[in-house]
Amino acid sequence: MEADRGALAQSMIDAVNEIASISDYRGTIKRQYGNLAMRWKLLIPLLEEIKDRIRALASLVEALNSAEELLRFRTEGGKIYLVLEREQIMNKYHEVTSKLEQALNGISFENLHISDEVKGQVELVLGQLRGAKREVDSPDVDSNKELFALYSESSDTALVQAVLRRLAERLEMMKKADIKQESLALHEMVCGSGGDPGESIERISMLLKKIKDFVQTENLDMDLPPGQKNVLPSFSKSSVDGNKGTPVIPDLFRCPTSLKLMKDPVVVSTGQTYERSCIEKWLKAGHRTCPRTQQTLFSTTVTPNHVLRSLIAQWCEANGIEPPRPPNSSRPTACFRAECAKVEFLVRKLASGNPEEQWSAAREIRLLAKLNAGNRVAIAEAGAIPFLVRLLSTPALRIQEHAVTALLNLSICSENKGNIVSSGAVPGIVHVLSTGSMEARENAAATLFSLSVVDEYKKTIGASGAIPPLVLLLNEGTQRGKKDAATALFNLCIYQGNKGKAARAGIVPTLMQLLTEPGGEMVDEALAILAILASHTAGTAAIGTAKAVPILVELIRLSSPMNKENAAAILVRLCAGEKRHLSEAKEMGIVEPLADLAQNGTDRGKRKAAQLLDQLSHFVEQQQEGSGKGQSRGRGSGTG
Template sequence: MEEEEKGSLEAEMANVEAVIQRLVETVEEVGAISVYMRAYKKQFGNLSRRIKLLAPMFEELKESKEAVPAAALTSLVQMGDALDAGGQLLRLGRDGSKISLVLEKDKITKRFQEVTAQLEQALHEIFCSQLDISDEVREQVELVHTQFKRAKEGVDILDAELYSDLSSLYEKSNESNVDPEIFGRLATKLQLSTISDLTQESLALHEMFITGGDPEQRIEKMSMLLMKIKDYVQTQNHEFCTPNPKFLISDRKHKTPVVPDDFRCPISLELMKDPVIVATGQTYERVYIKKWLRTGHDTCPKTRQKLRNRTLTPNYVLRSVISQWCEANEITPPELPSKPTWAPSPAECTDIDVFINNLSSSNVDDQRSAACELRLLAKHSMDNRICIAEAGAIPALVNLLSTADPRTQEHAVTALLNLSIYDENKEIIMYSGAVAGIVHVLRCGSMEARENAAATLFSLSAVDDNKITIGASGALPALVSLLGEGSHRGKKDAATALFSLCTFQGNKTRAVRAGVVPTLLRLVTERVGSMVDESLAVLGVLSSNTECKAAMGKLQAVPVLVEVMKSSSSRNKENAAAVLLHLCTGEQQQHHLVEAQGCGVIVPLLELTSNGTARGQRKAWELLHRMICFDDQPIEARA
């Protein structure tokens, strides 16, 4: 009976930890969303800011040793649901169609009211007095609750002129006689003034079409409205085309010709340069349909039909007709993109397609062989990395990260590592949800697979936004584990990844709590298979963190660092001095200054002021200055 009660208690504790961890991760994800359309910037910004202010409460609960009362746990679950709803609304503000967000103002306003009310109710149900949180955090939570309560009672009004202009054009989508000033206002207020802006809006509308969230006719009218805005912007911005000078809008004798809809790419809405036909018979601009396919889609964007194959057939007839139309209208025809230097032969394309098909085979041997072939192809050539990604291999490789076959898993993660060397592929790998699978391999794979998983995370972390996603995925404890128990290569790969990830402030605490400090200090003292350089570099990044300094103090790090300064390489002496300086600026600075002097740090510091790099000399002088100031204090002040 006692064992049953113990098991029940452990399960309940695990449930509490899972709920709190979910809250921490959700707030972090919300915090990473920071770009919204201008028309709703105040509303989205206020919602995001208030949610982020709740982060300290969840962090303190995560670290608390006291049990969370059952009643409070229920309210925290309710808070998790409210935060999820808030996150979905914020993502809509970042990624959704701007035209739709304005036209659907009543619907969006209602969503803001619902989310605000949901968050206010969740905060109302949380009895802060029952939770183990500091008074400062409790006051902050109460302030946020008051703000949500006030926001629930009043609604910010959308720009009336923007809504009037847009809804008027939407209703008159077939009329051509529209005041150009209206298009100018819309382009500015909707932030649709560049190719990138308009392309993103077009993709957002297509995403709405594919998910079926709005009637097809409504999305078609919004797409027509977007085309008209693009036509206006095109006449004002030379970035879009290179028309004959006679066709500038200032020439009253001529009108800018309207591009026929059949000449526009359905994705980008631009005049096509290199039209290609997909398996459903629809035509797209080559570069945009390739981007669509390589991000994991296997359907035709316009018809939503599943593509039988990924073959892209040049539409020579349409290309010729577009050229003739441009000539007749005295417009410089769009230049056909030059053939990529990496363009593979038909035989090579066929091989890659076969390999990709075999990745999804029910035969494990076929999967293993295909993953191995793609791994080798991606290793030897940048051209191959581009071609393999273009063919859609990345989502299929990601699926194999969870396979039970160790060799297939190893080939898959290494193929992703090789593909990630090409910067554009990093985005596709992240978009494909690869991080969770890579972390799984890092925890459970063979040693070689774990090494390459760590190297892949390092490669992906070259993009700053990816550091946040990777840090929130549970990667840091797995990297710390590899750092402590891996092969020599595995330790180096783990240290490199940790160094890169911990340049993001939020990941430092995660790494410290995962136990990285004792592992790093042990590696600094080991002479066999030296990891001193890498370990000190990681400590240098972490040592500004308060929890890291506390951990180093408990582990008697000062004598270890002083010993490095006495006997190691110039680079290591410099890094050790940098870490020691951080230790001597914290709460225990006086204790650490006395300890460092007792260990004989003065002589190596003086040597560093003469022989070190500019950075090393600066660190040494700062430490010496602190010691001199401390020695000048009255004895009673030092006590």
């Protein structure tokens, strides 16, 4: 038994050393993950001392395994995925941190006769873990929002190019090797999906292509000779035939029946993907089973696999192969005609005037629009959008909810945004935002964010009266609703004319409340919006009235780098207007955390900290000059 305990302790020590050796964390929040590995390493002396007296440490072993899994994922996962799924990943980080804290708290160190020095180290780790919830960097909110905006935006404007440059720099995807790593990570995700990539992978694939095209166009890879452009590498880790020098087609891209590269991949009812011509030939021969699984097909309808087709095209481009094109046909297939007929039937039901038919049609269109890009285009071309817009003003709340959510799903397609706005949807969406059910209000807020990605619509939406109900939802919505409202408000307030509207709608007190809520789940969003509002006189005045200085000073002292940066930016605006805010910040002890931010913060955080320190220096000099003049006048009157 003693030998088993010793072996258990040794296995834990080995695991800690394995964790400590993990490095090169990808994406954002690197420091926190490095700190997590470092904290584990500090526990090695504890494990050494209790090697022969170890007791119930199963929970500590479990926590070790969870930490190793999380840290390895951070080094091997795709960077775009890590940013898009930031909330889920941060939840996992908190879960692992809590596991470690609970495991250490469950050990009775008094009975283990360990040294005071080791006890001190354990207490240090526990203290750091307790404070981790306050100190942890939230994932890069700006990158998250910009990635989602890029997914919805198809134009090649200067603004989009600037966003692409920022993302390529932040995600460290400026060189050929960076793009290669990301594409390999995407390939692993596709393989792990069982051949049925979902919308998340479709989004990542599209975003990776946009960043790759930007890097290629800008010739940013300094490892290449001048004038030579990047290419996206193969998705396969062993993609070149050593004998022939030709790329080996990944299994995922081959039709399971012909084993050839698919030109027009389609999905059957069992979820398997085949080349269209092959599966249609199989079905025409009278077969009603899936060739690969032998399962009975409950439907002979096939659905285009747009995601896989896009991945195949990227792989071909990366390997210098002409992308396969599906055979042209002057007339649509029977399957396509059936899909169009279904959409047209639903549009007729929307126009029927029968509430029950309108409800069922709006519900089905909502679900169809959620499935894929092809459906979104087909629904818009069938003329559904104007009828959905009319349903936004119906008194039937359940029809409202399906109509606004259908418009939300349709708006994902950038070509549909203009159609939605030109159909007069914005006032109707604002009506739902103000009077609908909570779910409808939240989806209306998300729709306004989706539309406001187009700069010219920010003004239209702001002028429609959307901002006050968004502020109300920010105050009283569910957690998801608050995030939808915050995201929409952030995007709208980028337009200068909407900042005053937001300040007058009472957004600042609500944002200040979110900064002090237990758990701090909305601190990132609240600070980002306040930083935008602070550039407007009405916003600055409202922030000053809200007595924000003590909260901002505390955030500069303890928050994440991005939040410190935004808090400092807000204070710069406040203190430039009124010296009393400088005096208050000085009394709150801001100098030391500002000095740390000026040394260790983000680039923008360093600049804002330097500005504040400069303001404080001038303020102190003015106080000293005023004090000196007062003393001089006092001495002069005394001698007379």
